Amino acid sequence: MCDILHVEWTIVPKTPPQAILRCSSCGDTRPFRSSGRTRLNANGKQLDAWLIYKCIDCDGTWNRPIFERQSVRSLDPVLVEALQASAPGYVAGLEFDQEGLKASAGRIEESEEFELRRRTICASGNRARIVITLALPYPASLRLDRLLASELQLSRSRLKVLFEAGDIRVEPARKDALKRSIRDGTVITLGLRDEAERLATGRAAMGGYQR
Structure with missing residues (x-):
């Protein structure tokens, strides 16, 4: 009972945390927020993946690394599909990964x-x-x-x-x-x-x- x-x-x-970076277009330090879009790039049999962030003032971009030079065969096909589609659930996990963002950007701003x-x-x-x-x-x-x-x-x-x-x-x-x-x-x-x-x-x- x-x-x-x-x-x-x-x-x-x-809202997800934002990266605080120097924007090459603005010429000053600005918050960058996730665009919600991922990008895959093939280099032979290897893949690079990024989550694209944009400056809140000018839409200048910053590519946050997800992984680099990974063999296609070593990657889970489900992961590759999620990256190709910018799957919202997968992207959200990346966006709210504060430690991962901090490791790439150095400085972040949290909601x-x-x-x-x-x-x-x-x-x-x-x-x-x-x-x-x-x-x-x-x-x-x-x-x-x-x-x-x-x-x-x-x-x-x-x-x-x-x-x-x-x-x-x-x-x-x-x-x-x-x-x-x-x-x-x-x-x-x-x-x-x-x-x-x-x-x-x-x-x-x-x-x-x-x-």
Whole structure:
């Protein structure tokens, strides 16, 4: 029998990170955003592949390497087909790969806007504990305390007090968990002692408040 409120929050950045590069056309450093298009180039029996980015001001292009000098025979035909078609699902995986983009560009600019989708997994009447599981299809550079403060309507100072008192637990456990960026699979458990605060927080966790 369920004796907790358990919700899942799926957090998705609204836009992919952008590369910060010197634009040869503009003559200055500019953000480059993905065009959503991939490019394949054959050199004999070898292939090169890139994801094409464009300067936000002049549409100058930058080719982000996906791979270079790969034997056609060594590549999965499904991958080759996805590259030829600029398959949206495959391209999205590349676009939101922050580490991969940073390795190629050196400097990136990440989105600060996110979409949060809520799903109630289990809900009891007394809601003695509130459990929130985070699901991140793509990496997101958003601190946990900022996310919780925004969505639960609790101040960051209040979150800190509750965390230090053990009324908020975060798994994987870390002393600085509230200050760290959110990760897929993180579980937050709130055992709030004040009933009014617990009920209000539970409603907020499910999205039951007006911004």
